[in-house]
Amino acid sequence: MNIDSLNEKQKEAVINYTGPMLILAGAGSGKTKVLTTKVAYLINEKNIYPENILAITFTNKAAKEMKSRIYSIVGSKAFKIQISTFHSFGLKIIKENARLLGYDSNFTILDSDDSLSVVKKILKEFNIDSNKYNPKAIRNVISNNKNEMIDAISFSKYAHTDFDEIVNKVYEKYERNLKLNNAIDFDDLLILPLKLFKEYPRILQEYQEKYKYVFIDEYQDTNEPQYILSKMISAKYKNITVVGDADQAIFTWRGANYKNILNFEKDYPNCKVVLLEENYRSTKIILKAANNVIKNNKIRKEKNLWTQNDEGCKIVYYKAFDEKDESSYVVHEIKRLLEENVSPNDICVLYRANAQSRTVEEAFLTSNISYNIVGSYAFYNRKEIKDLIAYLKLIYNNKDDISLLRVINYPKRGIGNKSIENLSIKADIENKSLYEVISSGKELQFKNIIEDIKQEVDKISLTELIDLILDKAGIKSDLESEKTIEADIRLENLEEFKSITKTFEDSEGIISLGDFLDELSLVSDVSEQKDDNSEKVTLMTMHSVKGLEFDYVFVVGFEEGLFPHVNSMESNDELEEERRLCYVAITRAKKKLYLINARSRILYGKVSSNIPSRFVKEIGDDLLETVGKKEEVIFKNKIDKTNMYNDDNDLHPGDIITHDKYGTGVVVSIDGVIASIAFKKDGLKKLMKNHKSIKKV
């Protein structure tokens, strides 16, 4: 195996393959390369079995990327390596030991919305006024406690205030309810494995034997349970390599503790430390800008990231008039790049909050630039999709009260509050789930529908199962009988969901309901579930872009209040995290960086004006090329809207249209200027409502 393309430090990191190692890898210093090479080196050169290797990444996307890179070196052996996020790995362990942990193998994973529902339900049962005690706040405290591994009993010792007392009560009931529902929440994915290992040391030993070589990426963003899990699993052989960069710690708000990386040398006194300080990614100017920003952080270890790369061009700073002007500029500039034969895949647009994607998306649609929004949960948040998933979850795990409550009276079956209250009381007394205590009335009819569907589960495919549910539960007939545009849209969305399961089945073969539900809870991003190889500009948050790189990076909303975000400006700690986030964003760029802000923009329905982000000043004038107002006027005129647009196509959902490129389609929904249209050939697409290429039939 050839490792000549590595520098001396990188080689050192690869060749020293036993014992604990800390790799402090600055942005763009080739840490992914080192990590993948080291794993491949173990397999190809040291004859380590791939199944003895565990590699933990921060996102599912990173896991996928790593798999394919290792595959390209070692071939199909790569499939035997356990490469996943902490959460997926936790799930695997829980699955393998469900009964020991007191769960049936078909347990349900609750997302944070589900957790909130549980909290709300408990508050109601306790007659606690949810206006006085915010359910979200309570859920967050519970989650924080779980992550610090403080259980309800221990928490009672800390409970001093009125609020704490309430939380304590709810926390205790919450945990009991989950158990009763054979359900685990997101925090449990990390905590239950630890519990297992503590109670059954022999099982821990088995895992230690299995995973003799452990790799943890983004170590600065590990939280307490993740930290302990890493430590436990590698305790026997101590072949643990961790990689990270404290300057890129951006998840402390989620309980991550960047001190874990600072303390690694204390945890493993004989560990090897490798510093990767040469940056191969960015231009000198981009790197300088990043360094200028991050050096303003007080709580920080000084480091020297350098590059042999070219000076590069200055960072473009555009002060837009408003958010529309901001996106027009982005579009204008991207169009120019595309004309220079830059691939859309090499461009990304970053923002602080997901809500900011909307205006950018509109501008992209206007100018026919294909794009992909990463982390768009909008689809799975639609009512009809959630309802369908609730049916699937209930069929898989009857004890799932949250799902049952969601669908027991959908479509309307005449089961109202009174009946549900009675069921709840009965369930509480008998210490059973709602489903189990159903024995009469309309509720029983519902139960029978579920039982009937259950009979078929193992005989049919997932896509067929969905059809069966839509049919037997009466969802389809209910929506069809409504004869409203709304209902038609819902039906379309359900079809879209089926196309996701279909793609899934086509690529993975027969997939069980359980596996599919797991996938849904761990990968809640539609774009990750569709394979699409066409070239696209990527839109995502600065948090999601972590670990990735692009030739051209646009950062929008570079304003005080948006970035740094208002809610993160109260303490210095929060502000320093925003600064690290800025550091991450800047260092994603290889060739050219664009920073854009708007003098005024509409926020939460109100016009507001923000001053430029403090990070502009920190970067420094000499690295910036401020694009003036004059040029803005010029490019605005360049986009000749009158040629491409009708005044008003007067499109409405349900209309049948033809499109010059995509052919016949039906309008599914209109959202402002964006029309969602389902085409016969190409499926659902978002287009500008008034585009000339759309004609009503």
Add this chain to the structure above:
DNA sequence: CGGCAATGTGTTTTT
């Protein structure tokens, strides 16, 4: 019980 209208409420980042 179901439907509708009025009122209120919160608006960051993600596995």
Add this chain to the structure above:
DNA sequence: CACATTGCCG
């Protein structure tokens, strides 16, 4: 602004 929840009436 967008939504979720509440309260009232048929």
